[in-house]
Amino acid sequence: MEIYGQHITFPAYFCQMNDLPLVPYEKEHGIRLFVHLTNRCNANCEFCSNASNRNNQSDFNLDTFRQTIHYLNEKKALNGVSFSGGEPSLDISLLNEAINIVFDELGTQKQVAISTNGTHLADFLSLDHLNNLESIHLSRHHYLDEQNDQIFKQSMLKTEELIQIQSQLKNKHLLIFNCNVIKGYIDSIEEIKNYMEWADSIGIHKCAFIPLMPINSYCKEHEIDTQAIFTSTHKNMIRMRSFSRINCCCLDGYYLTKENRMMGYYTRTRDINIPCNDVKGLIYTADNHLKTGYGADATLFF
Numbered sequence: 116m117e118i119y120g121q122h123i124t125f126p127a128y129f130c131q132m133n134d135l136p137l138v139p140y141e142k143e144h145g146i147r148l149f150v151h152l153t154n155r156c157n158a159n160c161e162f163c164s165n166a167s168n169r170n171n172q173s174d175f176n177l178d179t180f181r182q183t184i185h186y187l188n189e190k191k192a193l194n195g196v197s198f199s200g201g202e203p204s205l206d207i208s209l210l211n212e213a214i215n216i217v218f219d220e221l222g223t224q225k226q227v228a229i230s231t232n233g234t235h236l237a238d239f240l241s242l243d244h245l246n247n248l249e250s251i252h253l254s255r256h257h258y259l260d261e262q263n264d265q266i267f268k269q270s271m272l273k274t275e276e277l278i279q280i281q282s283q284l285k286n287k288h289l290l291i292f293n294c295n296v297i298k299g300y301i302d303s304i305e306e307i308k309n310y311m312e313w314a315d316s317i318g319i320h321k322c323a324f325i326p327l328m329p330i331n332s333y334c335k336e337h338e339i340d341t342q343a344i345f346t347s348t349h350k351n352m353i354r355m356r357s358f359s360r361i362n363c364c365c366l367d368g369y370y371l372t373k374e375n376r377m378m379g380y381y382t383r384t385r386d387i388n389i390p391c392n393d394v395k396g397l398i399y400t401a402d403n404h405l406k407t408g409y410g411a412d413a414t415l416f417f
Contacts (some may be wrong), residue, residue, distance in 0.1 A: 116192060118397075119416040123407060126393040130358035130365070145194035146394060148187065150180075151401045152210060153201040158232050159268035161333040162295060165201060173401035177212055183405060184220045192397070195226035195249070201401065204235035211242050218244050228252060230293070233272045236280055246285055252323070255292045257300050258313035266300060274317065281318045292322045296344075296382075298337040304349050308370065311380065315372040321379035342384035352380075 116123055125146065128137040154165060154173055187193050196217050203210050210229070217227055226249035229239070233253045239245060257263040260273045272280075281290060292314050294301055301310055307324060314322050326341045327334040345354070345366060354368040367381040398406045398413075407414040 116190065118187070118190060118192060119405070121414055121416060123394045123414065126360070126395060128360075130360045132356055132358055145192050147195045147197060147396045148184075148193055148399060149396055150196060150198045150213065150399045151200055152198055152203040152213060153205060154401045155205055156200060156202040156232070157205065157234055157269060158202070158271075160266060161268075162297070162327050162331070162337070164328060164330055174403075175209060175213070175401055176403050177209075177216065179403045180213060180399065181216045181220065183399060184217060187397070188220050193221065193225060195228070196221070197228045197230060199230040202232055202234060203229060204231050204233075204238060207235055207238040207241070214242060214244050214248075218247060223247050226250075230254070232267065233277075234269075236272060237276070240280070240283055245289075248286075248289060250291050251289055252291050252293050254295075256295045256297065258310045262300060266295075266297070274313075277317050287318060288320050290319060292319055294322060294324050296324050296326050296339045296341055298339055302339045304344050304347070304352075307344065307380075308349075308351075311370050311378045312372055315374060315376055315378050319378075321381070324380065324382040326383060341382050345382050345384055 116125065126140045129140050131137050152175055156163070156165065184193075184196075198210060198213065214227065214229075217225075221227075227244070228248065228250045230252045231239075231254070233255065236251075236253065239251065242248075255263060255271075256266045258274075260271075264270055281287070284290060292310075294310055296302060296307075301307060301324070310324075311322055324341060324345075327338050329335050329338065342364075345368075351371040352368060353370075354366060356368075357364060357366040359365075363383060365381065365383045367379065370378045370380055372378055394407045394414075396408070398408065400406065405416040
């Protein structure tokens with residue numbers, strides 16, 4: 116596909132599910148656009164890949180963003196949009212306007228999601244398109260409030276606040292908890308089950324457990340092998356599907372809670388540093404650039 120005069124290559128196949136035959140990737144399926152509304156963040160996590168930029172002020176231009184969304188939609192390049200940062204909720208008005216642009220240009224048939232640390236999660240209740248969102252991914256790295264604050268190095272939403280916000284959401288499946296698997300915190304199957312029991316008590320239906328990326332000494336010292344945890348057999352856990360490609364592997368399943376409710380879970384179990392020229396997503400940066408990824412090898416369109 117040609118985007119702004121430059122050729123990009125989509126993957127040849129979708130991720131292989133279980134041991135089923137590979138399914139060819141159709142360019143009409145499109146790829147996901149990840150939108151960084153800002154580089155700023157109010158947390159100070161030691162595993163953060165954005166640490167060097169978290170205090171940088173950027174000037175996200177809504178007109179340029181609309182033009183980009185319109186262009187990519189005309190090219191049939193997108194299958195969804197995810198908003199992140201930095202922390203996108205630091206400017207809830209900007210977030211609302213950007214989401215409105217996406218729905219204005221794409222309609223309601225594409226998946227639109229937000230990733231947030233939850234600092235201003237209550238403000239999300241006022242978003243114009245709240246009930247059209249596919250998901251809100253809340254970073255929450257421990258079930259104990261004190262431990263979670265310790266990881267973020269910031270006072271974050273407390274359990275009682277999460278219960279109140281969840282009770283006000285019309286779509287009870289909208290909120291998904293994302294938990295980094297960190298040595299000394301959530302680092303074993305027992306702690307993962309404790310986390311899901313806690314999430315179930317709030318009314319959450321799905322949790323994601325993500326291994327740390329080996330980007331600094333903290334991550335390397337606190338890394339946990341999620342593949343060893345999730346590919347083993349555990350009571351009350353049903354592994355459903357695995358999705359693999361040349362440089363990563365993910366799986367999902369269900370956990371039967373003590374209250375006999377099914378909690379969905381997802382994890383990435385392998386992330387191998389193998390060069391891959393396929394473009395699996397586009398990034399719109401906080402300073403209004405469009406790229407194919409991170410690093411020096413990313414294609415910069417403008």
